[in-house]
Amino acid sequence: MNKLTLRFRLTLLTGCILVAITILLTLISIHNVDNKFVQPNITGKMLNRESVEQIQPFNTEIIDKDSIKGLAVSVEVKEAQKQFNVQSIMWMIAIIVVGIGATYILVGKALKPVSDLSKSVKSIGEHSLSQRIENINTEDEIGDLAISFNKMLDRLEKSFMYRKSFAANAAHELKTPLTIIKSGIQVLKLDPSPTIEDYKENVDITELSTQRLIQVVDDLLALASEEAEELFHDIELKDVFEAIIDELKPLCMEKNTNIHVDICNEKIRGNPTLLYRVFFNLIENAVKFNDTHGTVTVGTSVHDDVLTITISDTGMGIPKKALSMIFEPFYRVDKSRTRQLGGSGLGLSIVKTIVEKHKGTISVNSILHVGTTFEVNLPRK
Known part of the structure; x- marks a missing residue:
């Protein structure tokens, strides 16, 4: 059941309700025709076909004209009831088929905004977060869903931009002192006979740069920490x-x-x-x-x-x-x-x-x- 499309599931559910209601109405109409249809009264008593067949061999003269006429009417009524029952069942089948087909078409049209929303969502990726859903113009739950999704995209885009900016800035802050340290070492290597003062100057610069690196790392750890502070x-x-x-x-x-x-x-x-x-x-x-x-x-x-x-x-x-x-x-x-x-x-x-x-x-x-x-x-x- 979960593998079926939403359109097919809605059609199946609506079709079951339609079938149940149609069958119930058909049975009620057939029951009313069979049990509440008025039969004609025959003078003396009502004769049916079985009664005629039993009486006719012994004394056919006792069956008068009114009884024969009533018998004919009774047979016509039963035939009419039979035709009505057959036609009711045929109409029931036709209504069920047409109803289910119409339901499938109408459900498809009703779910078209959902299909459009799904296509739009699939087209949005990490590199197209600036794209928004704009082809959903309904003012119902689907429209609200599209608006909510656009707001979520706003937050995601802001989060991704923040992450990229944070990574670039962090790399820059870490790279600057490392570059200073490397430059100092290269200057010493280029000098064939560096003095003690050169070494001291380079050590001081390296110490300051190292301290800056430590400060950046400590601050990053403090900023990223999500631990709940219980020591209040x-x-x-x-x-x-x-x-x-x-x-x-x-x-x-x-x-x-x-x-x-x-x-x-x-x-x-x-x-x-x-x-x-x-x-x-x-x-x-x-x-x-x-x-x-x-x-x-x-x-x-x-x-x-x-x-x-x-x-x-x-x-x-x-x-x-x-x-x-x-x-x-x-x-x-x-x-x-x-x-x-x-x-x-x-x-x-x-x-x-x-x-x-x-x-x-x-x-x-x-x-x-x-x-x-x-x-x-x-x-x-």
């Missing part, structure tokens, strides 16, 4: 930000940047290590990409059961067209400046992943040459 504790926000500020003091002194903290006495439940990384990355970026003698402001507010942490800077800002992409892996607003300041390009992606693991949200607002504000919303419990 109550965290004092003040302690977290005090530790971050102490750690960033050298960078603040280098940039002549001031950090103002206005934290309410609130606790938040989460993984201390992961949340520390979130706020450290955001404050570090606010200091790195700030103007000299700039300011970083950290504030909190509580709305119902949601704790909002805002981190603002007075830096160069982010272009409006880039705001929707800064959380994508390896995306850089200013590539040359970002690499000069260090980082793997995965920091904000990791921040967003950690925040979402804590059932929170993160958003950003920025004005060019004015500053940027990140807002993190986390549930208090």
Whole structure:
């Protein structure tokens, strides 16, 4: 049964219903004709053929004209009943055959959009994800299915583009330090008598490049990790930000940047290590990409059961067209400046992943040459 086409199965099901109804109606009509057809009354009593045959040899004179006439009418009635039964059965067969044929044709027309949808789906592959189903114009379940499939294609195309971009960017980030290391080695090999200073310089460059490789790999592992963090504790926000500020003091002194903290006495439940990384990355970026003698402001507010942490800077800002992409892996607003300041390009992606693991949200607002504000919303419990 499962090997039959949908068209044939629907036709078979409808045909069974049609056959059952037709046979039932035919039997009812035959039963009514056989049992409820009015027979003519004969004077004295009704005589049938058997009665006539029994009486005729003994005394045919007792059968009057009315009895003979009634007998003839009775025979005609039975013949009519027999013809009606035969014609009813023939009409029943004809109706069944025509009905099943018409059902097969109509079901085929009704399922034509499904066939068109199937052909369109088969024509879409990995290299044609931009193609959409456009020849389905019905406003029924099939039309809804086509719309849903197009939406799924949108998500798939976005996912494939993201994967390709991610792979290309990851390869680029890994290739750059490897190229630097290789170039340093080749320079040493070309020099017939390299000095100790040359070796020291090459070792320093190799160490920096190796450290960058380690950072990229660590960040990739952190970004790809899907493990559920069960080590949630109550965290004092003040302690977290005090530790971050102490750690960033050298960078603040280098940039002549001031950090103002206005934290309410609130606790938040989460993984201390992961949340520390979130706020450290955001404050570090606010200091790195700030103007000299700039300011970083950290504030909190509580709305119902949601704790909002805002981190603002007075830096160069982010272009409006880039705001929707800064959380994508390896995306850089200013590539040359970002690499000069260090980082793997995965920091904000990791921040967003950690925040979402804590059932929170993160958003950003920025004005060019004015500053940027990140807002993190986390549930208090």
